[in-house]
Amino acid sequence: MRFGLIGCGRIAQKHLSSLAAVADAELVALSDVVPESMDRAEQHFLALTGRSFAMKKYADYGLLLADPEVEVAIIAASSGLHATIAKAALYAGKHIVLEKPMTLSLKEADDIISLAAARKRTVLVCHQLRYRPIMQTIKKYVENQALGQIHLGVVSMRIHRPAEYYQAAPWRGSWREDGGMLLNQGIHMVDLLQWFLGNVTTVYGDIRKGPIEKETEDVALGLLTFSSGAKGMIEANTVTYPSNLEYSLSLFGEHGTVSIGGPQMDQIYRWAYKEQTESEEHIAALAQQKNEHVTMYQDLIDSIQQESKEVLIHGREGRKALETIFALYQSAVTGRPVVLPLPHFETAQLSDIMKTTGWLT
Numbered sequence: 001m002r003f004g005l006i007g008c009g010r011i012a013q014k015h016l017s018s019l020a021a022v023a024d025a026e027l028v029a030l031s032d033v034v035p036e037s038m039d040r041a042e043q044h045f046l047a048l049t050g051r052s053f054a055m056k057k058y059a060d061y062g063l064l065l066a067d068p069e070v071e072v073a074i075i076a077a078s079s080g081l082h083a084t085i086a087k088a089a090l091y092a093g094k095h096i097v098l099e100k101p102m103t104l105s106l107k108e109a110d111d112i113i114s115l116a117a118a119r120k121r122t123v124l125v126c127h128q129l130r131y132r133p134i135m136q137t138i139k140k141y142v143e144n145q146a147l148g149q150i151h152l153g154v155v156s157m158r159i160h161r162p163a164e165y166y167q168a169a170p171w172r173g174s175w176r177e178d179g180g181m182l183l184n185q186g187i188h189m190v191d192l193l194q195w196f197l198g199n200v201t202t203v204y205g206d207i208r209k210g211p212i213e214k215e216t217e218d219v220a221l222g223l224l225t226f227s228s229g230a231k232g233m234i235e236a237n238t239v240t241y242p243s244n245l246e247y248s249l250s251l252f253g254e255h256g257t258v259s260i261g262g263p264q265m266d267q268i269y270r271w272a273y274k275e276q277t278e279s280e281e282h283i284a285a286l287a288q289q290k291n292e293h294v295t296m297y298q299d300l301i302d303s304i305q306q307e308s309k310e311v312l313i314h315g316r317e318g319r320k321a322l323e324t325i326f327a328l329y330q331s332a333v334t335g336r337p338v339v340l341p342l343p344h345f346e347t348a349q350l351s352d353i354m355k356t357t358g359w360l361t
């Protein structure tokens with residue numbers, strides 16, 4: 001499978017090292033508006049693979065999408081560009097690997113989903129944590145009812161993002177180009193929570209902005225109800241002093257509790273259920289396995305090659321966390337719970353509300 005990478009910034013490193021580790025993947029083209037970033041990506045990939053050919057480099061991503069050699073476009077440019085590039089890629093007949101958040105508006109997410117269906121192309125949204133062996137195990141236990149009925153799921157993100165992080169790239173911290181920190185960093189936790197607990201029906205939320213000069217929030221809190229009746233809680237901040245503390249996830253069931261966390265979310269806090277068979281050592285070792293990007297690429301390739309197989313995080317799946325976070329933002333604006341489905345939402349409207357009402361400033 002031949003890939004082209006659009007956006008050669010920070011997260012591109014992860015895509016490059018993952019592609020280098022997948023036997024069936026070949027990277028043939030790069031695109032970035034900054035030529036040095038393409039050169040750096042090329043050097044990095046060639047060093048990883050030990051190869052020595054020159055890669056095709058396009059300052060205009062449209063030319064990469066027009067290249068017939070590229071079968072899959074990886075979209076790793078800044079979030080505000082995802083929708084435009086994704087739609088162009090689908091029109092050009094490419095499958096896409098789309099970085100999270102898939103878009104900054106529900107309508108654009110819907111456009112991508114319907115375009116992919118019409119063109120019979122695969123869309124994979126990068127909520128890669130679902131591919132971690134420990135997450136796959138939790139999912140299996142939830143589905144097998146090993147924890148019994150789940151009453152509550154809680155996710156926390158306690159990390160540090162200083163002013164320099166936002167100053168390093170102009171798109172960061174803007175509602176129009178980035179979305180808030182819950183949409184950028186916290187979305188992985190929201191995605192996991194609803195993958196385990198099912199569809200969200202109601203969201204109540206609030207957010208707070210600290211003193212860093214930018215538009216978006218530094219603290220987000222949410223109370224969720226799932227269609228099963230289970231409750232959920234989101235607690236996320238990027239003001240944890242002086243450095244990242246942890247990402248954590250806990251599920252409290254009728255006869256089981258699973259709780260994991262730590263800066264890399266690879267520590268078991270509790271793993272206990274009624275009919276438990278596996279040892280603590282086995283689960284602790286499983287939690288250390290973090291090869292998720294490679295498994296993600298293998299899933300994508302298998303799904304493209306086998307017509308009957310659907311990729312794990314297709315567009316409709318990627319949209320779910322988006323809708324929940326948008327509902328939380330909407331609730332923060334109105335002070336009221338929001339019942340899903342949310343008819344429409346785009347993060348740009350939060351920028352307009354800020355400017356016209358002074359909300360959050």
Ligand SMILES: NC(=O)c1ccc[n+]([C@@H]2O[C@H](COP(=O)([O-])OP(=O)(O)OC[C@H]3O[C@@H](n4cnc5c(N)ncnc54)[C@H](O)[C@@H]3O)[C@@H](O)[C@H]2O)c1
Pocket residue numbers: 006007008009010011012031032033034037059060061076077078079081099100101126127128169184
């Ligand atoms: N899945 C994850 O865990 C994860 C982690 C970090 C970032 N991300 C996502 O990846 C995306 C990129 O984040 P980043 O931290 O790498 O940002 P970044 O700013 O470091 O990189 C973005 C790159 O896109 C390039 N770019 C801008 N406009 C372009 C265009 N028109 N054509 C081609 N390239 C263009 C920039 O020059 C830059 O090199 C964001 O959407 C972010 O949310 C995902």
